[in-house]
Amino acid sequence: xxxxxxxxxxxxxxxxxxxxxxxxxxxxxxxxxxxxxxxxxxxxxxxxxxxxxxxxxxxxxxxxxxxxxxxxxxxxxxxxxxxxxxxxxxxxxxxxxxxxxxxxxxxxxxxxxxxxxxxxxxxxxxxxxxxxxxxxxxxxxxxxxxxxxxxxxxxxxxxxxxxxxxxxxxxxxxxxxxxxxxxxxxxxxxxxxxxxxxxx
Numbered sequence: 001x002x003x004x005x006x007x008x009x010x011x012x013x014x015x016x017x018x019x020x021x022x023x024x025x026x027x028x029x030x031x032x033x034x035x036x037x038x039x040x041x042x043x044x045x046x047x048x049x050x051x052x053x054x055x056x057x058x059x060x061x062x063x064x065x066x067x068x069x070x071x072x073x074x075x076x077x078x079x080x081x082x083x084x085x086x087x088x089x090x091x092x093x094x095x096x097x098x099x100x101x102x103x104x105x106x107x108x109x110x111x112x113x114x115x116x117x118x119x120x121x122x123x124x125x126x127x128x129x130x131x132x133x134x135x136x137x138x139x140x141x142x143x144x145x146x147x148x149x150x151x152x153x154x155x156x157x158x159x160x161x162x163x164x165x166x167x168x169x170x171x172x173x174x175x176x177x178x179x180x181x182x183x184x185x186x187x188x189x190x191x192x193x194x195x196x197x198x199x200x
Contacts, residue, residue: 013177017172017177019041019155019172020170021153021154021155022154022155022156022170023140023170024156024157024170024179025165025166025170025171025172026038026157026158026172027160027172027180027191028174028175028192028195029192029196030161032195033174033175034121034159034160035056035121035122037159037174038054038119038121041117041119045117050113050115051104051107051113052117052118052119053097053100053104053117054118054121055121056122057122057123057125094139098139101118105143105146105147105150108152109152114152115152115155116147116155117154117155117156118155118156118157119157120156120157121159122159123135123158124158124164124165125161129162132164133164140156143156144156163185163189167182167185173195175195
């Protein structure tokens, strides 16, 4: 992935990066380039004609999710969304996204493709710790389990601000362009504080 910020100034420390199969959690403070990196990956996948599903909480969540439910006549989802908290609404929208992922993944297998991507931006915003744990276990766990059975290299790339999403996972420092792990919350907090100062 290669991209420039404004006027040929590099946004990241590395010109090229490599994302590993499995779950990758993008980490960095607000404004560090997590969403930009997801958009760059999407453009690269479009260029290579590789299958993916993308969910952006800003675009696909909240009122947009309700608008889509109303447009398609999904009254049950519309009502549930209107009566839900922000975290519950994200969970509902992720449920709809999970169905899209399943459909696209099956088509990927039918076509004999051996690579599949899931791009999820800002999904932990508003989610409680137990919601985040459920997403990791039931959504990500199921995707990776099915991918292993089908022998499809699957990449789940998630931008996150909450430590719970990062805990025990391969994290990717978007600025440095390298993988790291946080054993404890204090390690994560120090990383975020250091990078927040750089980002100002």
